[in-house]
Amino acid sequence: MRDHHRNTSNTVKSTDWRAFLHLIRQSEPPKLILGIALALSIISTLVGLVIPLFTKNVVDSFTISSLSTGKIVGMAGAFVAQAIASGISVYLLNYAGHHIVAGIRDRLWKKLLVLPVSFYDQNKTGDTVSRMTNDTSVIKGLITEHMTGFVTGIISIIGSIAVLMYMDWKMTLIMFSVFPIAFLILFPLGRQMYKVSKGMQGETASFTSTLTRVLSEIRLVKAANAEPVEYKEGSLGIRSLFRFGLKEGKIQAMMAPLISFVMLMLLVVLFGYGGMRVSSGAITAGQLVAFMLYLFQIVMPITQITQFFNQAQKAMGATETILDVLDHQEEDPYTGDTVTNAAQPILLENVIFGYKQEEPVLKGVSFTMDAGKVTAIVGPSGSGKTTLFALLERFYSPQAGSIRLGSDSVERFSLESWRSQIGYVSQESPLISGTIRDNICYGMQREVTPEELERAARMAYADVFIQELADGYDTQVGERGIKLSGGQRQRIAIARALLRDPKILMLDEATSSLDSKSEIVVQQALNNLMQGRTTLVIAHRLSTVVDADQIIFLEKGRITGSGTHEQLLDHHELYREFAEQQLQHQASSAAH
Template identity: 45%
Template sequence: MKEPVKTNKPKDDSQVAWGRFMSMLGSTHPSKSKIAIGLLIGLFSTIVSLVIPLLTRNVVDARAAKISAGLVGIVVVAFIIQAATGAFSNYLLGYAGEQVVANLRKSVWDKLLRLHVPFFDEHHVGEIVSRLINDTVVLKTLISDQLPSIINGILTMITSIVILLIMDWRMTMILILGVPVIGLIMWPIGVIIRKLSNRLQKQTAAFNGDATQTFSEIRLVKASNGEATETTRGHHRINDLFDTGVTQTKAVSMIAPVTMLVILGVMVSVLTYGGVRVQSGAMSIGTLIAFLLYMMQVISPVLSLAQFFTALQRARGATARLTEILDEGEEVFDKRDPVDLKNQTLHVNHVDFQYTDDKVTLHDISFEAQPNTVVAFVGPSGGGKSTIFNLIERFYEPTAGTITIGDRNISTTGLSEWRSKIGYVSQDSALLAGTIADNLTYGLDRVVTDDEMWAVLKMAYADEFVADMPDGLQTQVGERGALVSGGQKQRLAIARAFLRDPEILMLDEATASLDVQSEDVVQRAINDLMINRTTLVIAHRLSTIVDADNIIFIEHGEITGQGSHQDLYLTHDLYYDYVNEQFKK
């Protein structure tokens, strides 16, 4: 027995170890050469920046008559070199950071495309998009914007402190004592920011989900006069974002003033003590200025550390949400032996399935579809017909029983190859934004000529309306096919199925939503498509199923009868009522 695919429960960000964060970044394979060169140039920039205060001391301590233009020129050149090398170092480290984020987005994108269908059942599209875009932007801010400057800043800070200790360890200790004070203040604020950031990211995802759903179904909203409902819902989400954002802003706004207050206190203390030493003759005014310049090189990274600390707390929540995706189980698209479906019978053997633990969707489903035959599924809505199609497509795995082709379990076949053998036409066949040609060839790994596309369009009775369009095959179909009619959309879906040349054809209410004229044309196309293929069809209309080789009646997830139309009409009371109801229409 196979267990249904289960997705992981969301993890609280406090459970995500920093080791996992570093592992996730390491998996993006950043450019080690750019990082190494950036660090080396940054180190050189730091060394130059350390020379500047010493040169400044010499200028200040020199008498006016002894101040040479050469010394001043050296100071100016040192400033320029330090600025140029610092900028180039930040560029290289920033480039590596951008590369990390881009590769991380690719990893998340690729992972999403490989995830099992149940994951998408449990998460709104807008939430998923939010993780892909917004959460990676949070990490981008940390890695690309904050990290390069903080690396160079730490190098500068450490070396400056060493020089300061050499120059005057007593004044340096006054400076160092300010660091734990800042840490004690920032730690509880950081905890608050982390929690608020996590909440804000979740609320952003929820808002994205609502917005995606609302605007993708805008016709339903307007047809139902739902503007007021959606206005209220949207304002509620926006207000939640506003309240959390303001609370987070309060916490963040405390960091810089508090940090600056401590720094000013340290500076006043150093200046006071240094002034006393200058007056006593123990220190020259030039040395005091050099000390202050070195101290600024310590203070500037401390201020950057405060910003980095804030970004780090925000990134922690984003890491948890991205980790949830990257840790999900995924479909396996491995290469396996080719699947030969010709003259092979599809067997469904005692299959059970349930979407949730508390409700059985299918129970003990068994039937077979022999080559080049038509198997039709009928019964009340919600009986489980579409679920059978989902299992055959391998969107889900049975919780019990097997599905085989010949004597081979379909779960042992290569997933991509198996799905390439199946053509699927649904009641509302999906079209993607793009051209007609894009939609016909979608998912094919071979070059398709215009002649091939016109040939399948003709087989689907779609060539005439496509030829009448201003751009022919290059005509845009609009978002979700909004620029073509329902009948045209179905015929394009059938043409796409013709182009795939499937060996198993699955039709899910393919003509249910069409008018009589469109249904007649689409049905003719479907009849042509069914020739020499094993066909599984879900239909409510008697005309679609009456000639099927085997009709399976499903209700409440169980098969209550199967056989020819005549057999079921004589032996199955509900099918008898179903047929008579059709004749009344």
């Protein structure tokens, strides 16, 4: 987890346990319920330790007349009490485990929503989802299934050995001479099993990641005829999992007979030596039966304790990955001033920014966006236009320079207040799975009236196609809006922006990927949206640029020209080339 944890294996374990317990404490576990569950488990185990002694007395004084009703009722009562205590304990532990996991998941979910965009740039979505689902389930498994087994197992083993030593220490020592031999054989196999299960976990995660990637982009796979390539990659994962499975099988094939052999040896020693002791009168037949019952109370918990340590190792790994997310620097959306007047110029002064410190994308960008005017950003691909948008939305902070609204730095304002002033429409407007109404009203903190909804749709020219749909505003758009055309998706995105009534508009040339018919309608909708708002447009088309109040030409992260369309035509060679290409493109489109 941290470098100094790696000094010794002991340090790692203790630190990991501390981190694990810290994570559990922060999720506010129901301490009383956990305490009751453990107490009931311990009582149940202690009752279990008394039962063999009870059996010994019954066997030793076994005649029909000695079987009094009181003894039978007492024995039955002990069994019933043990079963009830055990059942209640299991339920309470499950409750506590699920409560703790719900607490951890709640913290994770809250955290994931306030992590900056840079976190998602560096982490795969599949891995982050795995933190939320699989890793928390591992912790739940340790609490609900293995924790009591570990505690009661230790009590059961210590109690059984103490009673056995008291009953006949010689026989106990002879019996337990088998355990060191078994340990020497089984311990290396256990370590091997742990390595294999770790490898299996890693391979399963990798295989899941491949499946998620392929199935979420199945259209691309089919369009690119990539089925054979993906089949090959998936098959490699399946074969690798198969090999790990076989290794696991081999170890189990060696362990199972060894454990059976050890048990057989124990029984042979118990009955052979024990039989001699009974015939010589050193112990009674009842004691021999009790010995056998105690032996089971020692052997059974050993497997439980082994499982606990295996699960604990997995839980430590899961804790580490969860804490990596929880410790990550987060955004605070609500701290800062409220924007009271967004109808002011936006000034960028010597802004420098790169996704990597040593590779700047924007290199000293300075310009002013006048309030209520349209500023168009033009430039070759990779010049930093989209990065500029990301900085204005405050997904990232400039490494140098400043962005101001009037005389105030935008950093003064809370993220929630600043972002509520911005309407953003991109080339591929993202839609969520749900209805058209859900998508238009997405992110609104208040109830939207039907009149407001219809007005936004009308101004976005979306009402026409929505009315033609059988379910109208309740039409399901499918995952990522797949059931709608590009033009329909754009108009819904524009309706969403209109409903928010932002003062600042950012348009990532929202018509560039549309056909000419859709483009005309969407352009009309955008004109409605731009009325009286400070607008910044990434421009790919000449029509957008000609109408702009100001054009900024961006090249490799630097501004190489600014002015109106006519000014740049006269003085900027690259801009002239851009305009000529657009005119040729329009002429060829018209000819077609």
